Amino acid sequence: MIFVQFLYGQETQKEFEKELKIQNSAIESLKEEIERTKKRIQSESRKEKSSVRKVSSLSEEISLIQRLIKEIKKEESNLLKDIKRTESQINKSEKELDELRLRYSKRLKKIYKKGDSSSLEKVLSSTSWRQAIYRAKYLKIISEIDKKTYNAIRSLLIQIGKQKLQLETALRRKINLKNQREKALSSLRLKKKNEQRELAKIRQSQKDLKSYLTEKQAGMRQLEEIIRRIQDDIARVEREERIRKQQLALQTKEFPKLKGQLSWPAQGRVVSKFGLQWNPKLKTTTENTGIDIKGQPGSQIKSVLGGVVTTITFLRGFGTTIIIDHGSGFYTVYSHVANIEVTEDSQVRSGDVIAYMGDSGSINGSQLHFEIWGQGKKLNPEDWLRNK
Numbered sequence: 001m002i003f004v005q006f007l008y009g010q011e012t013q014k015e016f017e018k019e020l021k022i023q024n025s026a027i028e029s030l031k032e033e034i035e036r037t038k039k040r041i042q043s044e045s046r047k048e049k050s051s052v053r054k055v056s057s058l059s060e061e062i063s064l065i066q067r068l069i070k071e072i073k074k075e076e077s078n079l080l081k082d083i084k085r086t087e088s089q090i091n092k093s094e095k096e097l098d099e100l101r102l103r104y105s106k107r108l109k110k111i112y113k114k115g116d117s118s119s120l121e122k123v124l125s126s127t128s129w130r131q132a133i134y135r136a137k138y139l140k141i142i143s144e145i146d147k148k149t150y151n152a153i154r155s156l157l158i159q160i161g162k163q164k165l166q167l168e169t170a171l172r173r174k175i176n177l178k179n180q181r182e183k184a185l186s187s188l189r190l191k192k193k194n195e196q197r198e199l200a201k202i203r204q205s206q207k208d209l210k211s212y213l214t215e216k217q218a219g220m221r222q223l224e225e226i227i228r229r230i231q232d233d234i235a236r237v238e239r240e241e242r243i244r245k246q247q248l249a250l251q252t253k254e255f256p257k258l259k260g261q262l263s264w265p266a267q268g269r270v271v272s273k274f275g276l277q278w279n280p281k282l283k284t285t286t287e288n289t290g291i292d293i294k295g296q297p298g299s300q301i302k303s304v305l306g307g308v309v310t311t312i313t314f315l316r317g318f319g320t321t322i323i324i325d326h327g328s329g330f331y332t333v334y335s336h337v338a339n340i341e342v343t344e345d346s347q348v349r350s351g352d353v354i355a356y357m358g359d360s361g362s363i364n365g366s367q368l369h370f371e372i373w374g375q376g377k378k379l380n381p382e383d384w385l386r387n388k
Helices: 002-045 051-114 119-124 129-203 206-232 236-250
Strands: 269-272 275-279 284-288 291-294 300-302 307-315 319-325 330-335 353-357 367-374 377-379
Touching: 002 051, 051 129, 051 206, 051 307, 051 319, 129 206, 206 236, 206 284, 206 307, 206 319, 206 330, 236 307, 236 319, 307 330, 319 353
Parallel strands: none
Antiparallel strands: 269 291, 275 284, 291 367, 300 353, 307 319, 319 330, 330 367, 367 377
8 A cells, every 4th residue: 555655656746747847948938038038129229229119128028027927936836735745745654654663663572572483383383284274374474564564664764765855856946936036026126117217208208109109010010920820820720629629518609600799808998999090199090900998907807708829929019918719710819918827829718817907018007908800800899899
């Protein structure tokens, strides 16, 4: 039984190690992306010194750092579970060890007190051949039990030693992660402060406001290119099948049949509608490819329908952006988001919280920019969302 528990413990440990390895890989990948972004931004800053580009660069770095902090917190949480589980295993193993030692000790004391004649003497002193056979079998069983008890004690000692080493490694990793998180938070606070300073400059300058609109147009082109790539992606067929199975399992309708029935992605008021918008301050007309919903910072952003997350990226003028494939050639886009709760290629259901209201890439504070694409065309989200 002890051996089976030992094997089960090893399997559980392997699962935890695999999960922590995946999490650690995600953290290292984000760190590399942050370093690449820093180098690119430093190169760009030598050419372009406008407040708009500075804000865009800062927003991009902030977005990556926020994602890094979230991944670190996730690994810390997993590590804490692993530490608690290992501590519990150690306590259990030590309790089993004490019980085995006590049992073995009692057996040795009994032998010492009574004196132990040789196994051969016990067999030969039998009064009948039948008794001799029984005694021989009995002595063999006792010997095997003693041997198994000794081996079990030895195995438990080795197991406890390994568990304590695992615990020590996990505790060191926990301290390291805490230091990484504090460093990232310090960097985040500094960059947020710089971002707010540059945003104040933009709001007071017509020239910078016009540059910001240019930045948004560049972001729109980025988004169009991403949507085109998603549509051409060979993985789209596999996603369509996953979405179809989800729709069957949850008995939900396909996107094209839900016009006017979709739930709102966030609470708040629409401050900018779909289509051409007149800007009285700049006296210019610009196109809005979605709607902008002004809401409380940190309020929930939800998927309007089930689907597969295809992209989590940063877009100029739109900040951190999530794109969800809903099948049948329909996609939803969520921009200016913070504290993302999903990962690329993860499956979401209608009403799942995917992120929170933020101001990433926004000069107008906390808001959600929401778009719907169908068959390669930009659609008016309000035609598809349920009347409030």
